[in-house]
Amino acid sequence: MQPYGRETIASRSRPLEELSSLAPEGSAELQRLFKSLNEVLTAELICAIRRRDRRRTALKFVSAHKPADIGFRLQAEFYLADRIAERIVQLGGHPEFALEALNQSAPEESNNLAPKAETMFRDLSAERTAASLHRRLLMRLGDSDPETSRLLCELLVADEAQLVLLSKPR
Numbered sequence: 001m002q003p004y005g006r007e008t009i010a011s012r013s014r015p016l017e018e019l020s021s022l023a024p025e026g027s028a029e030l031q032r033l034f035k036s037l038n039e040v041l042t043a044e045l046i047c048a049i050r051r052r053d054r055r056r057t058a059l060k061f062v063s064a065h066k067p068a069d070i071g072f073r074l075q076a077e078f079y080l081a082d083r084i085a086e087r088i089v090q091l092g093g094h095p096e097f098a099l100e101a102l103n104q105s106a107p108e109e110s111n112n113l114a115p116k117a118e119t120m121f122r123d124l125s126a127e128r129t130a131a132s133l134h135r136r137l138l139m140r141l142g143d144s145d146p147e148t149s150r151l152l153c154e155l156l157v158a159d160e161a162q163l164v165l166l167s168k169p170r
Helices: 006-012 016-021 028-060 067-076 079-090 099-105 116-141 146-167
Strands: none
Touching: 028 079, 028 116, 028 146, 079 146, 116 146
8 A cells, every 4th residue: 555645646636627528617417426426435434444343353363463564454444435535635526424324334343242144244235335336436437537437446346355255155
């Protein structure tokens, strides 16, 4: 994972003027794009929280990991969500963190008594929902915004990998 700051983001992204081909600033189409990207952001945050909690639970039983290594792995779960938020800002929007949806969908810290099958089902459901959102937005974008499309493809690949991992019998 590469470190990134505002300078790195600016150098990797197209200038805002070039995005006018996507939709005029303030247009209904651009507002729909922001709404869709914020839905993707919420779905990715839910999945990242669920992955983090799964990993945190698994790492409790493995003492070979150093605290710094565990922290890095847990931080990596939120990397793609950060990139979505950055892309929204690059396009001139504001990331909206749907706290109500996060509170309803994210696993509870104290819910260690939930059956493993129920937790896995909810994890699978969250990943499938995220993948579906990514596919729909990719189809809607087409060739109009290659940078956002690449990011959505990365998210889709990550979600598909998680779906395969969660689908394996344990």
